[in-house]
Amino acid sequence: EAQVTQNPRYLITVTGKKLTVTCSQNMNHEYMSWYRQDPGLGLRQIYYSMNVEVTDKGDVPEGYKVSRKEKRNFPLILESPSPNQTSLYFCASAPIQDGNSPLHFGNGTRLTVT
């Protein structure tokens, strides 16, 4: 089954403790992206990747890192999480983000930072 898989689904952590949220897709998509969803703000893009070893900042990249060493994986790294990073995170992929390729989303990771 074609899918985007995020892990974990739920994560509670403390301020400053490094964490990684994994994202994997099995559709051989070039484009991958991370979003955070907050009430009243919709989805905001954190980072995206056009292909292996090619990443770029989205609208809200501060406090996050990503890597794209393999085509299928695009982990989101929080080196020193803070409470304002408490949010619902989504990973998404597309064959080529040329404007009309729909995104395929994972089921989300709800992160709480205390």
Next chain:
Amino acid sequence: AQSVTQPDIHITVSEGASLELRCNYSYGATPYLFWYVQSPGQGLQLLLKYFSGDTLVQGIKGFEAEFKRSQSSFNLRKPSVHWSDAAEYFCAVGAGTASKLTFGTGTRLQVTL
């Protein structure tokens, strides 16, 4: 810069009633427009998209949307809502060659029986 406005944060309709969710966009050229639906605990699923051609587009689950360039709108409609349509709906606009999709803030739909 592109932007999307969904003026209704929350809408409640009765099952069987018609539905229209509003979406207004700002973009300098012909936009690529999308509607996504997010069911509780799920990721976003594409309902329909528009980038050229017929301005009335049909999507999954009986939804349709109409692109009106003069009004910069891309409203989502459904003639008869089912209880399973209760979800959050997001409108999004994409640029032709960019790698970013700009989402609206979403409209939460509640369906009463």
